[in-house]
Amino acid sequence: MCGITGAVGLKDISNVLFDGIRNLEYRGYDSCGVALMNRNSIIVKKNVGGVGDVYQKENILRHSTHLGIAHTRWATHGQVTRNNTHPFLSCDKKFAVIHNGIISNYRDLKTRLQKEGHRFDSDTDTEVIPHLLEKFYQKTSDIEASFVQTLNLLEGTFALAFITHHQPDQIYCAKRESPLLLGIGDEVKFIGSDFNAFIDHTKNAVIIDDDEYAIVSKDGYTVKNFVTNQEVEKPITRIEWDSETSKKGGYPHYMLKEIYEQPQTVVKALEVEEKTLNRLVDMIHKSKSVQLVGVGTTYYVAMYANYIFSALAGRYIPAISSDEFVSLSPADKNSFVLAVSQSGETYDTLSALKHAKSKGAKTGAIVNVMGSSISRMVDCPVLQGSGPEICVISTKAALAQMILLTRTALKLGLKDKKLTQKAYNGFMKSLKSLPDIIEALLNERSGFIHRIAHQHRNVKNWLYLGRGVYYPIALESALKMKEVAYVHAEGMPCGFLKHGTLAMIDPDIYSIVFIPPNSEKVLYQATLASVEEIRARSGFVLGIHFDERNRNPDLFSEELILPPVPPVIAPLIQMVIAQLFAYFTATSLKRNVDKPRSLAKSVTVG
């Protein structure tokens, strides 16, 4: 939702914070600000806009200092205005606070503080924090005690940090449910919402857990639990990602870079250790009921897996959108709930897992971000190893999740004797051919996809249609179009056409149909029948198919013909094509590709 960072130790902290906060911009980017420790005061600079703009507008780099904190915001409470931008100061301007999360009892706290004479400048929940710190410090003259008192009053979720002129060499921070890490450099220490906040400077991190706070200085750090008041020993986690993979590397956008990284992402997903997946397979195997959960793209990944588990392992494993999981409440002590999440911090998916745990279910997750809340809370985490996905639009992470879930289904099929070893080997061989096929397609077809995307950039309504396992691919591809190009796109099963949607087909409705290889005869013919239904009503159809030798200009208005591939990888290849189609539509419409309006990379609020 929002990104927070802080650093203490170097002389040019404004610069360091600039890099950190820019690397976190994908978490939120409607406004940003910094608080810098000065000899006589705390300097707060903030404004509406992206990090680059605000740094320039506010001339932040001219302030050299040894300590500071910074925040990039995705508005939840209060409009996007300068006043609502973090950091927030106490009345005496001695405390500056940044925060990610939601303080759910802020109204009560604010009313009480206002009655006591505290003045508020913003509509945010966060602003109560500096005033509480100030209030308790006036009574105790003890920063740490005031912090603990404040934390124990806050309800809701937070990763927060503050600096205070009373202790100008320390950063204080704390966490409950929103992610928070420390970065441990030799001569500089960091705090951050995730590794990207300090990955340019150190690969050593300390993961702060719920109800913990830390006091960080140039030379060290202390971590304590604010409920028990006990000091906590924290291990150092070594970050595997390098800072270069977090950069754009010559691509105009992270989205394009991440689409082009997919051959490598698939290789990594294929390299995830057998023993890790065997454990997951065992948990599925011995559980009476299994549910898959995810939200947005990861819900569609879960739906995809639903089809794959049925087809390859003969096991029905329903997919439930994380945000609906609590209402449906399908888990009990005989269940296993398998979550899918790139960030590992998504509020809805975390809530679903917590609910499942509270019912006694076992849990697992396919997750990309090491050390994330989801990866740590489940019984069986599987790290997908896709490297940082910076663009708000998920591409490579989703593909890797699909590969891992397919591998899991294959193993389960083998274990439950639904697949022979020979069939298993054949499927694995097909999966292993995927990186080269994607690589070739990206190189050879992107020009053509660019052309048709540009040609159809002004289409107002797209229908994305698929049958069977191609249906979740249609849904996911439509989501890509909506979120990056802001173009209405509706994913649906082909079978729905004659149950209502055909009524609106006319020359202004454009459809993309995901057609299976013709070796999948029944599915193939049924899909073509849907194409006929649309064409009979003068609807436009872009067919994505594998019939290299059978061009069909009479049937399709436009064809995107792919070389024949084994059925198990066919939908994945079509998904990559649809990612590029959405990307080029967005660039033709001059959209803000990596940071689409109103979205954030990890949605840590409900």
Ligand code: M6R
């Ligand atoms: O980090 P997660 O995978 O848990 O995120 C889930 C969704 O918020 C995410 O997939 C979202 O739908 C993306 N914008 C899709 O591109």
